[in-house]
Amino acid sequence: MTILSIAFIVAGLFFLVVAAIGVIRLPDVFCRSHAVSLTDSLGAFLMLLGIAFYEGLDKNTLKILVVLSLLYILNPVIAHATIRAALRSGLKPWRKETP
Amino acid sequence: MKTFLFCVLVLLVILIGVYLYRVLQGPTIFDRVLGLNGISTKAIILLIVMGLYFERVDMFIDISTGYALLNLVGALAVNKYLEEKGAP
Amino acid sequence: MALFVFWVLLSASFEWIHLCLGLVCSFIVAWINSGHSPFVPKSRLAVRVLLYLPWLFYKIVQSSLHLSKLILHPALPIAPQLMTVESRLNHHAAVVLFGNSITLTPGTITAEVDRNTLIVHAMDQELGEDLAGGKKEMETKIADIFRDVEPDL
Structure with missing residues (x-):
């Protein structure tokens, strides 16, 4: 069980690192928000799943699942609000320069 | 397992530093809001891993739940304000 | 309760x-x-939504692997674009579920919602293809969930 949870946590950390690289590399707000949503959806899911496996079946596991579902419901709302505010305040999405 | 959890904690703090660079550097204000959102997600995970490290998960999970709700309210308020007023 | x-x-x-x-x-x-929300969920609807979640999770894994490949690629081959998705959903909760699923999938983000027309920012041609292209898989599944609820939009 410990091996399984370590594997899940390492996979989650991989996605978190990829998302951080994306936040540094990508060119504008709209693209960076994709990287942040990658963190939220898969990285947090894998890490919390690994922690739940390590805890075993307990009331803490139930609470971890509550936090996870809360993250899944709330994070799209925040991302959508940010993108809508950016779009309505007149920011133009970045495009690749066509030669 | 203890050492592994400590390594996870250190890596999470480094990732928070990376997001902090984006918050301080961001060209527009929305980059800063986005970076703060990412930092708060990292902080939720950090709190739970910390609870596992100190073996007090039941206490730290309540804190992280409250943190997630506060993050939602704060980010929505900032975004509504910016949407009404436009970017400075 | x-x-x-x-x-x-x-x-x-x-x-x-x-x-x-x-x-x-x-x-x-x-x-x-009480009385604020006009939508009262029914139990069989909740069962269908729970059955819909594993497919959504499969979609999330697939597209996030694609997105991490894009980010880690040294030449950064991204082609971000705004696209308009015209859906045939005719229920408030269905549109909410649709927009939430789009945003939850990495690589596509809902930017604006007006009745049942959504403006979606997609990272890549291939990622946006699932929504606006010929398949429209996600929309079909959500319309299937809400197939016996009377429309209110």
């Missing part, structure tokens, strides 16, 4: 003083908020 289950889940103690306090608090909150 659901609020009371949530209270028990959060406090995780079964002494009778906690249970009574939770019952009173959840009744007060439900009484204050």
Whole structure:
């Protein structure tokens, strides 16, 4: 069980690192928000799943699942609000320069 | 397992530093809001891993739940304000 | 009722003083908020949504692997674009579920919602293809969930 949870946590950390690289590399707000949503959806899911496996079946596991579902419901709302505010305040999405 | 959890904690703090660079550097204000959102997600995970490290998960999970709700309210308020007023 | 289950889940103690306090608090909150939301979910709808979640999770894994490949690629081959998705959903909750699923999938983000027309920012041609292209898989599944609810949009 410990091996399984370590594997899940390492996979989650991989996605978190990829998302951080994306936040540094990508060119504008709209693209960076994709990287942040990658963190939220898969990285947090894998890490919390690994922690739940390590805890075993307990009331803490139930609470971890509550936090996870809360993250899944709330994070799209925040991302959508940010993108809508950016779009309505007149920011133009970045495009690749066509030669 | 203890050492592994400590390594996870250190890596999470480094990732928070990376997001902090984006918050301080961001060209527009929305980059800063986005970076703060990412930092708060990292902080939720950090709190739970910390609870596992100190073996007090039941206490730290309540804190992280409250943190997630506060993050939602704060980010929505900032975004509504910016949407009404436009970017400075 | 659901609020009371949530209270028990959060406090995780079964002494009778906690249970009574939770019952009173959840009744007060439900009484204050009654009549605000016109949409009352039915139980068979919840079952269908639960059956829809594994497919959504498969989609999330697929597209996030694609997105991490894009980010880690040294030449950064991204082609971000705004696209308009015209859906045939005719229910408030269906549109909410659709937009939430789009945003939850990495690589596509809902930017604007107007009745049942959504403006979606997609990272790549291939990622946006699932929504606006010929397949429209996600929209078909959500329309299937809400197939026997009378339209209110």
